[in-house]
Amino acid sequence: MEPSPHFPCLSHQIASPSAARNCPSDPYNPPEQQAEHLSFASGEPSGVDWAPLLLPRPTQEGEDEAGREKERSSRRTRKVVSRPRFAFRTRSANDVLDDGYRWRKYGQKAVKNSMYPRSYYRCTHHTCNVKKQVQRMTEDTSIVVTTYEGVHNHPCEKLMEALSPLLKQVQLLAPVMGML
């Protein structure tokens, strides 16, 4: 099945109605608003510990600092900055859903009370430090929980890739349209 680069939720069966509202790539539902719809996570027997996933947590600044020792000291004095976080569930055989962005995996941890590990990904765009966590639910192994942290400050690469031929055509047609 060819995943849709624009609407990643369409390439996966949405596991819960609220999950659709929380799709971060849905252009009609910006993340700022989606963050208000996190209540779907609470009170459900999911096998996933939602609280740490959804609650805002301190985020370090100055991640481009060179040197591990410098990094350690910066972590000790990290500022408390709350970033938008939003989670949604998809029913998919793949752990990582294709949301159109490129991600680099930087860690994986076994999670308590869960037989599946949690994976940590970072957006590969150099100016974008959006992160996401991916974890498969214990009670329903066909459901994958994806938690995004932050908002992309660059266009979706796959979307731009798909649109570029179209944009070229528009540019070619622009002078013609001006004549009409």
Next chain:
DNA sequence: CGACTTTGACCCGCGC
């Protein structure tokens, strides 16, 4: 050879 994944070690916050 660059981009990416794997994985053990490390760090930090929090509860006891």
Next chain:
DNA sequence: GCGCGGGTCAAAGTCG
């Protein structure tokens, strides 16, 4: 203070 759990780092390995 100590141990635990979660998050991140970074070296080594893999892949195209």
